[in-house]
Amino acid sequence: MRTFVSRNAFPLGIAVVATAFLGLFFLYPVLKVFVSSVITPDGAHFTLQNYKDVLGSGFFLQGLTNSLSIAAMASFFSMLVGVPFAFCVARLPIAGKPVLLALTALPLVLPSFVSAYALVLMFGRAGIVTGFLRDIGIPFDSIYGVKGIVIAYTLTLYPYVVLPTVAAFKSLDVSVEEAAQNLGASRGRMLRTVTLPLVLPSILAGGLLVFIEGLENFGVPFVLAEDRPILAIEAYKMFVGETATNPSSAGVLGMLLIICTVAALLVQRGMLAQRRYATGARGATPLIDVTPGVRRLASIFCWFVIAAALVPFAAVVLISFLKFSGPVLQYQFSFSNFVQLFERSYRPLGNTLLLSTLAACVATLIGVPIGYVLVRYRSRLSAILDIVATSPFAVAGTVLGIGLVMAFSSGFLILTGTALILIIAYSVRKLPFAVRSASAIVHQIDPSLEEASISLGVPPLQTFVRIMVPLMVGGIVGAFVLTFVTIASELSSTVVLYSGQWSTMTVLMFQALEGNSPGVGTSAATILILCTVLPVALVYRLLRRYEMSML
Amino acid sequence: MTSITIDKAARTFGSVRAVDGISLDVRDGEFFTLLGPSGCGKTTLLRMVAGFCPLDEGRILFGDARIDTLPAHKRNTGMVFQNYAVFPNMKVGDNVAYGLRARNVSKADTERRVEAALKLVQLGGYGTRWPYQLSGGQLQRVAIARAIVIEPHVLLLDEPLSNLDAKLRVEMRSEIRRIQKMLGITVLYVTHDQEEALSMSDRIAVMRSGHVEQCAEPKVIYEQPATAFVANFVGTTNLLKGTVVTRTGNDVEVKVGTTGIKADAHGAAAAVGQGVVLSLRPEALRLVASGEAPPPGWSTLVGTLGETEYLGALTRFQVKVADGTVLQLMSLVPPQGDAQVTIACDPSRVVVLPEDA
Ligand SMILES: Nc1ncnc2c1ncn2[C@@H]1O[C@H](COP(=O)(O)OP(=O)(O)OP(=O)(O)O)[C@@H](O)[C@H]1O
Numbered sequence: 037m038r039t040f041v042s043r044n045a046f047p048l049g050i051a052v053v054a055t056a057f058l059g060l061f062f063l064y065p066v067l068k069v070f071v072s073s074v075i076t077p078d079g080a081h082f083t084l085q086n087y088k089d090v091l092g093s094g095f096f097l098q099g100l101t102n103s104l105s106i107a108a109m110a111s112f113f114s115m116l117v118g119v120p121f122a123f124c125v126a127r128l129p130i131a132g133k134p135v136l137l138a139l140t141a142l143p144l145v146l147p148s149f150v151s152a153y154a155l156v157l158m159f160g161r162a163g164i165v166t167g168f169l170r171d172i173g174i175p176f177d178s179i180y181g182v183k184g185i186v187i188a189y190t191l192t193l194y195p196y197v198v199l200p201t202v203a204a205f206k207s208l209d210v211s212v213e214e215a216a217q218n219l220g221a222s223r224g225r226m227l228r229t230v231t232l233p234l235v236l237p238s239i240l241a242g243g244l245l246v247f248i249e250g251l252e253n254f255g256v257p258f259v260l261a262e263d264r265p266i267l268a269i270e271a272y273k274m275f276v277g278e279t280a281t282n283p284s285s286a287g288v289l290g291m292l293l294i295i296c297t298v299a300a301l302l303v304q305r306g307m308l309a310q311r312r313y314a315t316g317a318r319g320a321t322p323l324i325d326v327t328p329g330v331r332r333l334a335s336i337f338c339w340f341v342i343a344a345a346l347v348p349f350a351a352v353v354l355i356s357f358l359k360f361s362g363p364v365l366q367y368q369f370s371f372s373n374f375v376q377l378f379e380r381s382y383r384p385l386g387n388t389l390l391l392s393t394l395a396a397c398v399a400t401l402i403g404v405p406i407g408y409v410l411v412r413y414r415s416r417l418s419a420i421l422d423i424v425a426t427s428p429f430a431v432a433g434t435v436l437g438i439g440l441v442m443a444f445s446s447g448f449l450i451l452t453g454t455a456l457i458l459i460i461a462y463s464v465r466k467l468p469f470a471v472r473s474a475s476a477i478v479h480q481i482d483p484s485l486e487e488a489s490i491s492l493g494v495p496p497l498q499t500f501v502r503i504m505v506p507l508m509v510g511g512i513v514g515a516f517v518l519t520f521v522t523i524a525s526e527l528s529s530t531v532v533l534y535s536g537q538w539s540t541m542t543v544l545m546f547q548a549l550e551g552n553s554p555g556v557g558t559s560a561a562t563i564l565i566l567c568t569v570l571p572v573a574l575v576y577r578l579l580r581r582y583e584m585s586m587l
Numbered sequence: 588m589t590s591i592t593i594d595k596a597a598r599t600f601g602s603v604r605a606v607d608g609i610s611l612d613v614r615d616g617e618f619f620t621l622l623g624p625s626g627c628g629k630t631t632l633l634r635m636v637a638g639f640c641p642l643d644e645g646r647i648l649f650g651d652a653r654i655d656t657l658p659a660h661k662r663n664t665g666m667v668f669q670n671y672a673v674f675p676n677m678k679v680g681d682n683v684a685y686g687l688r689a690r691n692v693s694k695a696d697t698e699r700r701v702e703a704a705l706k707l708v709q710l711g712g713y714g715t716r717w718p719y720q721l722s723g724g725q726l727q728r729v730a731i732a733r734a735i736v737i738e739p740h741v742l743l744l745d746e747p748l749s750n751l752d753a754k755l756r757v758e759m760r761s762e763i764r765r766i767q768k769m770l771g772i773t774v775l776y777v778t779h780d781q782e783e784a785l786s787m788s789d790r791i792a793v794m795r796s797g798h799v800e801q802c803a804e805p806k807v808i809y810e811q812p813a814t815a816f817v818a819n820f821v822g823t824t825n826l827l828k829g830t831v832v833t834r835t836g837n838d839v840e841v842k843v844g845t846t847g848i849k850a851d852a853h854g855a856a857a858a859v860g861q862g863v864v865l866s867l868r869p870e871a872l873r874l875v876a877s878g879e880a881p882p883p884g885w886s887t888l889v890g891t892l893g894e895t896e897y898l899g900a901l902t903r904f905q906v907k908v909a910d911g912t913v914l915q916l917m918s919l920v921p922p923q924g925d926a927q928v929t930i931a932c933d934p935s936r937v938v939v940l941p942e943d944a
């Protein structure tokens with residue numbers, strides 16, 4: 037036992053810190069949600085009545101079906117768009133590929149509810165395009181409901197499919213394809229029987245990410261669902277309660293959400309474990325020769341997808357510089373929206389920047405050592421640590437927010453109404469991302485570099501600082517910035533947890549949507565977009581330069 | 588520069604006993620090689636010496652000082668890795684200076700020693716280059732320079748040449764040997780390439796699943812292997828099972844099937860009636876032309892000519908003897924004609940080995 041502890045002091049220390057942090061701020065709140073779902077409203081004794089009530093109600097059952105079917109459709113359409121897109125980018129000579137690649141992941145870091153909001157502004161009941169179509173006599177049914185939500189999800193989440201699929205297409209061993217052709221398979225047959233099965237695990241992994249995100253997301257359905265029930269929103273409404281709060285039902289809905297996401301995650305893990313093809317790729321996979329016609333078609337397709345994904349954001353930015361009188365748009369350039377936005381206070385913008393920075397620091401400081409341990413110390417301990425550290429991914433922001441309120445509004449630690457509870461919620465939610473990016477970075481660094489340094493006389497901790505940190509720093513800064521920007525546009529736990537003085541830009545947008553004041557809404561969205569695009573653009577340069585020096 | 592004593596070192600991973608109580612003495616200034624098939628524990632043993640793999644049992648000493656309880660960075664070993672492990676974020680010069688800076692060597696001294704080390708590996712003037720501007724062979728030289736510049740007690744190399752192409756590998760062999768002789772440094776070298784081991788080493792320890800089968804000079808390993816495993820792993824050989832029928836002094840006769848084969852036991856324990864294994868290297872066997880008498884004192888075997896393989900300078904061929912055993916032979920002149928051939932074997936080159944347990 038003593039030797040075990042001394043040999044594993046570092047990973048054990050990290051595991052203790054991680055478990056303590058997540059135990060208190062993640063498992064305990066989730067447990068609270070669970071408990072609230074299985075006790076009577078007066079808190080007196082155990083009951084399953086809450087589940088019977090919720091599952092017996094046509095309204096909530098409809099919510100469950102809506103949530104699941106929307107997530108499934110979003111996943112399907114993301115794959116439908118994402119796979120051909122990934123293939124074109126990875127294997128065909130597309131025009132303007134570097135720019136295309138740089139823009140591909142952008143929708144993932146931009147706030148998705150802004151895209152949904154843009155859809156409403158353009159295709160909503162009083163939307164610009166709707167009005168225009170009506171004027172020229174084309175009847176147009178509005179965008180609200182399942183249809184709109186699926187469109188918004190597809191446009192913002194398809195990169196989840198594209199990114200792993202491009203990587204898979206690129207890491208494919210060409211000789212496998214050549215072997216297929218050599219054995220007499222036509223190019224189409226080869227794609228169907230060899231190439232596609234090899235990249236299928238990556239496609240499905242991406243598809244399941246879309247599914248989970250589609251289940252958990254709060255903002256997009258909030259903008260587009262109108263009165264149709266959606267799990268994440270109903271849980272919020274039950275808990276915050278416009279009429280009467282009902283923590284028991286909120287707890288049940290939260291548990292249903294968790295069960296669905298955990299099931300999806302387990303399926304994804306199982307699938308990845310089952311089909312791991314070792315491809316001994318030698319160098320870059322070559323591009324496929326195609327006729328100029330095909331090339332043009334593929335280029336048009338890719339650029340169309342990118343445009344469709346990014347135009348809503350551009351539209352919101354554009355509209356934010358036009359004048360509104362009440363909710364009615366005047367086609368006239370003006371800063372009045374921004375004036376109106378900042379009239380009362382700059383505080384929300386300051387809050388967003390401050391809270392995002394602090395939470396990203398916490399997530400990075402805890403996540404990077406965990407990621408390091410996961411890669412460098414392979415043991416049962418690290419396997420457990422992996423599961424613990426990535427589990428926040430399975431819990432929707434709304435549910436985590438509800439749990440945190442249940443856990444820390446009374447008792448030994450009171451945090452509700454503070455900035456701290458927001459920082460905690462954000463860092464818990466983003467911890468899996470920080471861990472994953474850190475372990476991806478460490479994975480690429482040869483362990484013998486550290487050993488070389490140690491054998492040259494530099495102690496382990498100093499070696500970590502002198503060798504690992506410089507090698508990891510580019511990746512960590514990149515991950516930090518991505519964490520920062522995704523926190524800046526976090527809505528689902530924020531709406532549950534914020535209090536007056538700690539409201540953020542996303543809350544401003546949320547309130548503008550509720551109060552139907554598009555001027556404030558669009559200008560807040562523009563500020564948010566700036567808050568994401570600027571840092572990402574900055575590190576994009578940095579990462580590129582860093583990669584070049586690493587080659 | 589020091590001797591290394593490994594005393595009953597052992598390490599278990601799960602159910603695998605990777606190093607199973609190994610004891611070895613490496614002399615001061617010796618080029619000592621650990622040779623063995625994949626997974627036999629060579630790397631594990633080397634990493635024990637370097638300090639990257641804690642011992643479950645046993646001790647390791649440099650000279651008289653016990654070092655297995657020291658952390659890796661205090662052992663003053665220079666290690667060269669299979670994949671170079673040159674720090675990609677530092678220039679060549681900074682890589683080589685890395686260990687000196689950790690030892691707080693003065694700036695002027697560092698500069699001088701770095702340049703000297705780079706010259707020694709024939710990379711004088713490369714200090715300002717980035718690692719990505721170098722070829723594989725050059726990177727390996729940087730790794731060697733970096734390891735020797737700290738004047739380590741021992742130099743540890745784990746298959747340093749296996750990532751290089753065949754020609755460069757041969758070149759680097761003599762390069763490493765030259766540097767070792769010049770510095771007089773103790774080297775512990777790991778390889779699974781027998782040619783590398785035979786050509787470079789002062790002594791070789793042949794390993795098999797966590798223990799040492801034989802530890803001796805290359806010539807002894809090849810000509811007088813201690814076990815059938817060693818005979819088979821180092822070089823090509825024919826192993827025949829038999830029973831000792833007569834023994835006078837070191838001259839024994841072993842009955843293999845129906846034929847008797849004479850051999851020199853070289854002091855091996857082989858009592859009459861005992862089961863043994865004979866190792867017949869191709870060079871111990873010679874074809875006897877029909878009508879010609881075999882050299883006096885040599886035993887003969889009769890068989891049929893099998894496949895022949897033309898290798899340029901040599902021809903390799905097979906002979907199937909009466910009991911069905913296929914023997915591998917080599918000769919300068921390709922065998923001619925007859926399907927029926929007679930083979931003579933040189934008793935002084937036949938090795939008598941104990942039966943494998
Ligand atoms: N960290 C480890 N965890 C578990 N098993 C290990 C570990 N390191 C080595 N082993 C096992 O110990 C045995 C010896 O491994 P080692 O790396 O020393 O072999 P080797 O002789 O260097 O082989 P190779 O020539 O392939 O490098 C192998 O069975 C290996 O699987």
Ligand SMILES: [Mg+2]
Pocket residue numbers: 629630631
């Ligand atoms: Mg090895």
